[in-house]
Amino acid sequence: MIKDVFSHDKILAKEDLKRRPKMEVKRAEDWKQTLYRLWQLMEDRKWLLIFVILLVIVTSLLSLIGPYIIGQIIDHMIIPKKFDGLLNRLLLLSGVYIALSILTYLAAFFMVDIAQKAIYRLRMKLFSHMQTIGIPFFDKRQHGELMSRMTNDIENVSKVLNSSFIQFTSSIVTLIGTIIVMLILSPVLTLLTMLIIPVMLIATRWITKRTGPLYKKRQNALGEMNAYIEEIISGQQVVKVFSQEETVINGFEEKNRNVRENGFWAITYSGTIPKVMNMLNNISFAIVAGIGGLLALNGYGVTVGTIVIFAEYARQFTRPLSDLANQFNEVLSALAGAERVFSIIDEESEPDIDNNNRDLLIEGGIQFNDVIFKYNKEQQKNIINRVSFEVLPGETVALVGATGAGKTTIIQLLNRFYDINGGDILIDGVSVSNIPRKTLRGQIAYVLQDPFLFDGTIKDSIKYGKRDAADEEIIQAAIDANAYDFIMRLPEGFDTMISGEDSSLSQGEKQLLSIARALVLDPAILLLDEATSSIDTVTEMKLQEAIDRLMEGRTSIVIAHRLNTVKKADKIIVLQQGEIIEQGYQHELLEQRGIYYHMVNSSHTDNDELLD
Known part of the structure; x- marks a missing residue:
């Protein structure tokens, strides 16, 4: 075999990448704009979304009616021991809670349908747009980091749309309804219940002000870790050749530590919200029960039933506040993910024209x-x-x-x-x-130095550049590429399933398939990046024969x-x-x-x- 004349350029693309400065990721800071763009994904189903909102309003009102009926039963039937009509009231109460359960389920069912279609569109929009972006974009980003946006970030948005939207809407309606009913029943007890609102607002603001940046950092750290994992898995042979297992483990430990630390503080801060809310909820309950009891004993127009209603409303009053605070953290995490997704969608597409030269x-x-x-x-x-x-x-x-x-x-x-x-x-x-x-x-056919095959059958790989290629064309291309014999030795012949990382095919066999792929395309111009490198002598001879046929009559x-x-x-x-x-x-x-x-x-x- 004739020796190499020049330095082998097997990893030129990676060396070029080292010479290019990394591009900073653009991050939108306009939360309203991000929310608006998410809304646009659901806009074609806005009537169904409005129906879901109506269901949520009805369920929130039903959750207010239940305690009111209980209070009325206590004041007008149990305390005066007048049980006429008690069965009817109990049946009404049961009907309220049964309707509440059914409508809650329907609202969740329809919201999942809306959310999943929106996420489907977001994924399609992201993936489709990535196909229009030029090669320089991918040169400047790690593949794992892009995968993180396609998976983790979109999944965060999916979670919020699936559940948080209903909870958020329900919390607002319940909060407003509770305040109105409480004011009607007893302005004094309402005032006492609301004494904890400033404390709740201050505590929630203090916590969420810190969780927002932390959730962003966690998403960034998670993206970097995924990118590192993808890189190391792809380069396992190099890792083992140079015995760098310990080094890559240490590198992963650092990435993993960043995810842990940012996630720990984000979750720790957000986790304090339910605890604080629960404590304030108990304080509110104690205030209503204690002061309400004193007012009832001293005849200030507060009944036992009213105290029971207020005790339940006090819990319903703080629960929406707690839910809003918790959902706010989920929304922050989802918006951080949505920003990262939209930052790719906002990347300029590869410039192109459409003229008579098409x-x-x-x-x-x-x-x-x-x-x-x-x-x-x-x-x-x-x-x-x-x-x-x-x-x-x-x-x-x-x-x-x-x-x-x-x-x-x-x-x-x-x-x-x-x-x-x-x-x-x-x-x-x-x-x-x-x-x-x-x-x-x-x-133009481009035969790379390191052939890349996608998951699918041998036939799929050969006709990748010409999807409508007939079986006769595929077989002839395999024969001309000297690939037919080894293909027919495979278990299913041309229908054998392979993948880009398929170790059952040698480097030379993969290259023969890539040459067959170029032959099916029948290009006017052929670009070859030394397709015969790093291959044994016998395979090189087959490859060279196939390349000679491929180059015949072509530039x-x-x-x-x-x-x-x-x-x-x-x-x-x-x-x-x-x-x-x-x-x-x-x-x-x-x-x-x-x-x-x-x-x-x-x-x-x-x-x-x-x-x-």
Whole structure:
């Protein structure tokens, strides 16, 4: 096997990422705007939501009627020992509580339906929008952190919509209704009951003022921990190769500690609310029972039944306040999650156009004219600096150079993963900026150095770029890619289920499938990121045969690390730190005795073999 000529660029994308500054996550501070956007998700079901609110109002009123009936029974039947009509009153009381149970269930049932449809739309909106965002967005974020927004943050919103909305509405209605009835029955006892309100408000404000920021910190810490977990799981082989198990455990311990500490204080502060409310509730009950009893004994127009009603209302009065305080913490947590979700939805989509070029059929002519590119404005040095070259339709060009020379970046610019800062890139004389991305990418196949396969069958993987491909096309592509034999040895042949992490397939077999996937697409332009690296000799021969078939009659740009790839190219472009140092035919570059000549000689390979 001919030795590698250049440094292998297997993790170029990660090295590029290190050179890019991390982008700060935008965080909305307008709670009203966040609530409004959540409301918009439910707006098409607003009539059902209004019906739920009416049910909640009715159930809240029924919860007020029950204690009133009990008080009336005590004052007018039990104390004077007049039991006529007692059965009717008891049946009425039973009917009230039965209706209360049924309507409460219906309100919860309909609210779950509304909430789940809203969450469905939110998930769809987030996931769909992520498909429209450009590659730079994903370069600047950890995948686990994005997963946290899709799962944990949306789940927090779901919990609030499912249960907190009804409790919040019920608490407000119950609170208002209780105050009105209490004032009608006894203004004096109402005043005594309300003595604890200022204390409740002060305590609740003091607590919630601290829990809001803590819940935000907890969500951020949870997102960072999930990102770390995803990264370590994906990189388990590297962890074990370098015996870094203890290091990653320590790293996880730090992330986990942040989640624990922020969660501890958020939950601790919010957990004090029910305890404080319960204490104040008991104080309110004692005030009503004690002072109400004295008023009743001294004949100040307060009856035993009124005291019973007030004792129950005193509990109902403090319970909504307690529920409101508790729900406020849940809402804070949900809003913090919703902010993080909407911050992604607010990201600008990958800019695109829709013009007459959407039907453009690419022949394969490529021109780079003084192309300049850097990942962000803060970078002082260009990653690609005034690069110019031309590829004729059907030609094969090899890009060579050391790691970081800009080879992968050039391919990514041609695919418009990134937009250039200067110059122009033309395909068949048309600027790529004037070609719709779907039209452009639909006629370019990109075979990555590390093949990626999605969960599904072998057939699904091959036709991924052309969903309507016929079985005959899929089989022929597998044959041309030298993948047919190993596919037929699998348990279910083309219907065998595989995944991106499937260890039953070798690296070479995965690469053969990715080549078959490119063959089905039948592209005009082929981009190859050294598909034969890190593979045994026999598999490399199969791969090279498949690649030769794939490149036949197509314009190809190949990132070359090995001479057996370079020698089949029509032209060679030598890159160094984002600039073209040499370009031309192989014999021309060898005669120049420049950088390319020294690269070839440093491989200790016979030049005649290179030129075969």
